[in-house]
Amino acid sequence: MTESQRKNSVGNFIDFLIERKSVTEQQAMALKSIHQQRLLFGMLACRMNMISVEQLHDVLIQQHENKINKRIGELFISKGLLSEDQVKEVLEYQKKEKQEDIPAELLMDIGILPTDIIEKEYSDFLIYIKESK
Numbered sequence: 691m692t693e694s695q696r697k698n699s700v701g702n703f704i705d706f707l708i709e710r711k712s713v714t715e716q717q718a719m720a721l722k723s724i725h726q727q728r729l730l731f732g733m734l735a736c737r738m739n740m741i742s743v744e745q746l747h748d749v750l751i752q753q754h755e756n757k758i759n760k761r762i763g764e765l766f767i768s769k770g771l772l773s774e775d776q777v778k779e780v781l782e783y784q785k786k787e788k789q790e791d792i793p794a795e796l797l798m799d800i801g802i803l804p805t806d807i808i809e810k811e812y813s814d815f816l817i818y819i820k821e822s823k
Contacts, residue, residue: 725792
């Protein structure tokens with residue numbers, strides 16, 4: 691069984707938490723939304739310390755006001771804020787992260803569950819996956 695087949699057959703950590711009633715459907719939807727926002731190109735470039743929040747804000751404002759129909763990475767290159775290699779690096783990281791499950795760290799970052807509960811649930815989740823093989 692491949693990794694993706696295993697994930698599809700046993701679900702993911704968030705689904706596991708919903709099933710165990712550790713998080714609600716609404717909390718799960720919020721987590722998924724936050725996870726997606728964290729994977730936006732500009733946010734990733736900021737988190738990777740390639741651009742500042744101010745630079746991201748300025749480019750987004752210019753893109754919106756001027757109705758520029760370019761991808762944001764292209765805009766950063768044209769403004770000299772990122773190199774082509776840096777854009778590729780962000781895109782590769784973005785692609786990798788989109789394939790991953792929502793990280794348990796996100797639960798801690800936004801305070802939905804206490805750390806000790808997250809650790810216990812994640813440990814149980816790993817056992818569940820192992821037993822589902």
